[in-house]
Amino acid sequence: MLGGGGGPLDDDALDHRPAVLPSRPSAHPEANAPVVRTEGGGGVLDSKARRLWPRRGRWINYRVVRVNAEVSHLVVDGRHIEVPWHGRCVVGWAGRRPKEVAVLTHDGRQLDQVALMPAR
Incomplete structure (x- = not known):
């Protein structure tokens, strides 16, 4: 038998968005925790380097952002990201600066407004 992941039933990843997010420590303490919080992320070095040595490429980041039922969309660099019914969005960007x-x-x-920090 193969195993899998799990979590508490009251925090189902595909459940409808609550009016207030459940309390949990946020990666961004300055964020309005009942409205928005980050739930993870990461980054990777782009494999399309311009030169073979030293290997350089773009750093690509992503963060999972969770919002409550009041939120309709997120705006990142002028891009409007519609929030799905479950309230989680993945925001990706290139570079090592916060977004x-x-x-x-x-x-x-x-x-x-929240500053998403790049992965390090």
């Missing part, structure tokens, strides 16, 4: 993400309601009002 600013605006969190907007259904009527376009900004609830919060």
